[in-house]
Amino acid sequence: xxxxxxxxxxxxxxxxxxxxxxxxxxxxxxxxxxxxxxxxxxxxxxxxxxxxxxxxxxxxxxxxxxxxxxxxxxxxxxxxxxxxxxxxxxxxxxxxxxxxxxxxxxxxxxxxxxxxxxxxxxxxxxxxxxxxxxxxxxxxxxxxxxxxxxxxxxxxxxxxxxxxxxxxxxxxxxxxxxxxxxxxxxxxxxxxxxxxxxxxxxxxxxxxxxx
Amino acid sequence: xxxxxxxxxxxxxxxxxxxxxxxxxxxxxxxxxxxxxxxxxxxxxxxxxxxxxxxxxxxxxxxxxxxxxxxxxxxxxxxxxxxxxxxxxxxxxxxxxxxxxxxxxxxxxxxxxxxxxxxxxxxxxxxxxxxxxxxxxxxxxxxxxxxxxxxxxxxxxxxxxxxxxxxxxxxxx
Numbered sequence: 001x002x003x004x005x006x007x008x009x010x011x012x013x014x015x016x017x018x019x020x021x022x023x024x025x026x027x028x029x030x031x032x033x034x035x036x037x038x039x040x041x042x043x044x045x046x047x048x049x050x051x052x053x054x055x056x057x058x059x060x061x062x063x064x065x066x067x068x069x070x071x072x073x074x075x076x077x078x079x080x081x082x083x084x085x086x087x088x089x090x091x092x093x094x095x096x097x098x099x100x101x102x103x104x105x106x107x108x109x110x111x112x113x114x115x116x117x118x119x120x121x122x123x124x125x126x127x128x129x130x131x132x133x134x135x136x137x138x139x140x141x142x143x144x145x146x147x148x149x150x151x152x153x154x155x156x157x158x159x160x161x162x163x164x165x166x167x168x169x170x171x172x173x174x175x176x177x178x179x180x181x182x183x184x185x186x187x188x189x190x191x192x193x194x195x196x197x198x199x200x201x202x203x204x205x206x207x208x209x210x211x
Numbered sequence: 212x213x214x215x216x217x218x219x220x221x222x223x224x225x226x227x228x229x230x231x232x233x234x235x236x237x238x239x240x241x242x243x244x245x246x247x248x249x250x251x252x253x254x255x256x257x258x259x260x261x262x263x264x265x266x267x268x269x270x271x272x273x274x275x276x277x278x279x280x281x282x283x284x285x286x287x288x289x290x291x292x293x294x295x296x297x298x299x300x301x302x303x304x305x306x307x308x309x310x311x312x313x314x315x316x317x318x319x320x321x322x323x324x325x326x327x328x329x330x331x332x333x334x335x336x337x338x339x340x341x342x343x344x345x346x347x348x349x350x351x352x353x354x355x356x357x358x359x360x361x362x363x364x365x366x367x368x369x370x371x372x373x374x375x376x377x378x379x380x381x382x383x384x
Contacts, residue, residue, distance in 0.1 A: 001376070001380055006326060006379070007345050007347055009322045009323055009326050010238065010323075010346070011345075011346075011347075012315055012319055013241060013315075014234040014235070014237045015311055015315055016310070016314050017308045017309060017311060018309045019234070019237060019254075019307070019308055020306075020307040020309055021229060021230070021233065021305060022304075022306075022307075023226045023229075023305075025304065025305035026226075026229075026258075026303065026305040026306065027225070027262070028305075029303045029304065029305050030258075030259055030262045030303070033259060033303070034259075100264075101260050101264060101281050101284040101285060102264050102267065102268070102277060102281055102284075103280065103358075104356060104357055104358030105287070105357040106357055106358030106359060107358050108280075108287075109287075112288070112291075197292075200291050201291065203334075204334075204335045204336050207334045207335060207337065208336040208357070208359065211363065
């Protein structure tokens with residue numbers, strides 16, 4: 001068996017099937033596929049940041065309506081945090097779109113690893129930017145709710161706010177459980193998905209480097 | 212950047228690029244397709260990526276080199292399941308795969324299976340290099356596609372050849 005014979009076996013492998021290309025339809029189908037994928041990505045982006053967009057007008061109203069100073073400051077800071085979250089999501093999505101499949105194999109692997117590492121940092125640090133800050137702000141918001149009679153607060157919203165200690169503690173515990181679950185989900189994604197992928201890319205990079 | 216391919220006087224259209232490269236894309240797709248993904252799915256994805264990137268082709272390297280880079284990157288991404296969750300359900304009816312009337316005979320099929328099995332025993336990086344070697348590319352072009360130096364490719368190929376022949380010789384004896 002010579003190398004030339006192996007090459008002939010290899011080259012003949014494409015003769016198993018004939019590839020028929022309807023060129024008149026192909027470009028139209030490719031455009032449709034691109035449009036479809038862009039639509040799916042756009043919808044996903046909207047879903048991811050919609051929660052933050054809902055938060056902004058909601059807490060703007062709280063800041064306007066609720067007279068208690070600490071709660072008001074917490075509401076304003078929650079709006080600032082929401083803007084930051086939108087910025088973080090957009091930044092990650094933009095970096096993901098910059099995939100260049102025309103790069104050499106080695107450079108493409110490096111590029112993939114950088115993308116994965118960015119996602120790793122994004123998910124692994126959710127406690128510090130996605131879960132922790134809103135939890136602390138929510139706690140400040142709840143504990144800042146004082147006696148409505150002293151402030152003469154009589155808005156319709158008053159009925160839905162926790163003013164007694166029991167309601168405050170219950171709500172804080174529920175929020176703590178919710179944010180802990182968010183952190184756990186993200187840490188799990190890092191462990192189960194991203195770490196193995198980064199290790200796989202690193203393995204191929206090491207294979208390429210070895211002689 | 213080196214230009215390894217035949218120089219075209221007029222720029223090639225996407226259709227011409229596809230027509231002259233479809234068989235090599237299919238051969239590479241056959242190696243990388245892992246169930247439930249079919250070679251046809253990978254082929255479609257490579258064609259899609261070529262079409263999407265076609266306007267960015269600057270001609271610094273030849274079109275063949277450019278196509279090989281995309282094919283290898285798409286196939287490798289698929290193997291790592293990096294595109295998991297990405298929308299790929301739109302099927303291209305304009306690409307049809309029809310069993311050849313006079314395809315490879317049983318002996319040729321067995322020889323290909325032996326080669327395919329031996330390629331599968333190599334690590335991912337060696338598989339990529341071997342596929343390019345079997346395509347008949349010179350080391351210089353393989354170096355451009357992979358981003359390794361020509362000397363590095365030569366050293367690795369020596370080892371890959373040995374692994375391949377150690378595997379395939381008993382199978383085809």
